[in-house]
Amino acid sequence: MRMLIPIxxxxxxxxxxxxxxxxxxGSxxxxCQECKKTFLTKYIYKGNEAQIARQVTRLISxxxxxxxISAVLQVGLPTVRHYLVSDK
Incomplete structure (x- = not known):
């Protein structure tokens, strides 16, 4: 059995x-010993996923x-606004 190595x-x-x-x-x-941060490979709330920030940027452009954007991505409006503010 092959084990997947998380990125x-x-x-x-x-x-x-x-x-x-x-x-x-329970996830x-x-x-990561390189950057000293913790992470999950699978999030329950979509707003925590890495690609959400890129999608927000693309949709606003x-x-x-x-x-x-909030309705399309099924995330809260504060989450969308957070990515818009942090993107500037």
Whole structure:
């Protein structure tokens, strides 16, 4: 059986990624020894996923409003606004 090696969401490294316990809902948490941060490979709330920030940026550049983006991506309006503010 082949084990999948998780990739750190923060620094994109696979080397030095170790298991780091479980989240409150029981998902496996990982610790990256390269950037010293923890992460999950699968999030329950879509707003925590890495590609959401890129999608928000792309949709706003296409002329969509934050409200429309929130509905399309199925994340909260504060999450969309957070990515818009942090993108500037």
């Amino acid at each position: 750190c969401h923060h620094c994109n490294q696979t080397r030095g990624v170790k298991k780091h316990g479980k989240s409150k809902v 496996q948490r990982y610790y 296409q002329g969509n409003t934050p409200e429309m």
